[in-house]
Amino acid sequence: MKKTTREDYRIVITPRRLGDLGWMSISDRMASSDIERDTRERCEAIVKQVKRHVDNVGSVEMQFSEVHTCSYCCLTWEELTAAEATNPSYQQDEHSIEGEPVCCDKAIDEFRAARDIPAVEWDVKS
Structure with a gap:
């Protein structure tokens, strides 16, 4: 029982x-x-x-509770995982790494500038 x-x-x-x-x-x-x-x-x-x-x-x-948001776009803060960073469908370009934010261009630019990673070329014309 x-x-x-x-x-x-x-x-x-x-x-x-x-x-x-x-x-x-x-x-x-x-x-x-x-x-x-x-x-x-x-x-x-x-x-x-x-x-x-x-x-x-x-x-x-x-x-x-702590809620992490992006100071630029106010969306929930999310980062590339190790697996996502190696998957081309998740990458911004060949320089994407684990920990890179995924919410907005400004957050990605700031992250990369702080780590001396080449910037994403956002306005590339074919």
């Missing part, structure tokens, strides 16, 4: 959005000029409040 036991209990607290004012809601962009910073500060304040005012707490920590 299968028996289920629950263990490793935790309580997850989700902070209110910056633009959620309780009595009205606006976009987070309207509420803050630096959403990441202000959200982190809000979470740090919640952690301090829980530590000070809640009994029977073993530990309190802030956890988060």
Whole structure:
């Protein structure tokens, strides 16, 4: 017979959005000029409040996910894998290497310039 036991209990607290004012809601962009910073500060304040005012707490920590995006095109950051770098269907040209970004021309140009790799000739005319 299968028996289920629950263990490793935790309580997850989700902070209110910056633009959620309780009595009205606006976009987070309207509420803050630096959403990441202000959200982190809000979470740090919640952690301090829980530590000070809640009994029977073993530990309190802030956890988060990281999302890597391109600073040029704002797409999710992706890089060529070792296998893709050797596959002509994934390469920009014969100089493509593992770790090269795949999102936009500017990111590729910056990556190559930092490593002294020949630039991609984007506007080659046949």
